[in-house]
Amino acid sequence: MTNLKVETREKLKLVSTPTLMTALYKRGLRNQWIQDVRRINRHGETMVGEAFTLRYMPAREDLNQLEVFRDREHPQRKAVEICPPGAVFMIDSRKDPRAASAGSILVSRLMVRGVAGIVTDGGFRDTPELEKLDIPCYHNRPSAPTNLTLHQAIDINVPIGCGDTPVFPGDVVVGDGEGVVVIPAALADEIADEATEMTAYEDFVTEEVLKGRSILGLYPATDEQSLVDYRAWRTKTGR
Template sequence: MSNHSIDYRNDFKNISIATLATALFKRGLKNQCIQNISPLHSSGKKLIGTAFTLRYIPAREDINTIEVFKNPEHPQRVAIETCPENSVLVIDSRKDARAASAGSILITRLHMRGCAGIVTDGGFRDCTEIAALDFPSYHNRPSAPTNLTLHQAIGINEPISCGDVAVFPGDLLVGDADGVIVIPQHLIAELTIECLEMTHFEDFVLQEVKNGSSIRGLYPPTNPKTLERFNNWKKTQNHIK
């Protein structure tokens, strides 16, 4: 495994957020799963990409009128147009879904620009259209379309909170049907290698269980013969090096 060439977008396709959570927990990081969000997209496509952030604050009515959306430098619009290819737009919506973080037009624009997905601890409008996109989209719940000015976009690509998790620009977000986890940037490479090995072992364990094995001594591998069988099993798997 030490000679493994890191390819994050390819490697993390095969690593569940449950496995990543275990690896992070071993390092003392217990609060990396974004809380109270779920996938809106129905394609099942996995979310994998580095964080590009947008922060909202409570709107102040005298400066956050409907007219501000005509400004091409509006922070929400700027974030949509500058989020890099293969990055995830992560939005701090204060865990408040009363006003939409974005709608189908803006999210389609992210999709067409080659971004990797979008995550908010608030909500989206136009949920039917967003769900039909082959674009990983996670939110709290649908937002009322008319509540346009409860939030005010204020900060772009700075540290934020999303679903009670600290998200720094450049952190890696991985999402599947279970939710979304945030991997600190400096841990990405070592978690790739460790979690691929963990994933291979879990594949082996699942096959053993399907063949009738007890989990005692198998999971975790407290029986020394378990790891011996695992190493022999790996030699038979062409995709494992």
């Protein structure tokens, strides 16, 4: 069962990952950005969901032959079938994109099951097909070799490291055109609220800057007049 409130999910869909990172930074959290991943299919809305994780370790050849996929309990295959709808499937591939973390068939299965997105700090194969799918996909770079070449799936829904960021099951993951941020579950509601307010002020600032206004005293709002103008803008725009 999800712990992510519907209203929190909707708020997070309307704010940017840089704004979320600033809100997290204010709370002393500096390492919540998944390093070196980018979105394959840039169309579609912002990705929001709770983390469901898969961990790879370096493959040992005698235990990682192609026959392992015949086992219905194989961690990679099983994880694809039990990842909850609305979750974000997060893969720890040890920041190694030399072998694929998954491909279009597994990602398609996640999509039709209602999973909100997939992120790996390694690579995906079949990227031309992934570009067409209606599920956000984030990776380091394309990688054709099967994951069995280098990666051995070992754990499902345990704490992992993804792109140098700690990810715990149930953390709230947000991905947009810039990248992916991980919000500790206990902070999701307050971060969503603060980021919503920050976004409103930033939209106001952007309009003012485009009119020719100086950022001094405006961004940040160190002049009282900036706050007076902002309140008037909110009344006018209904924000």
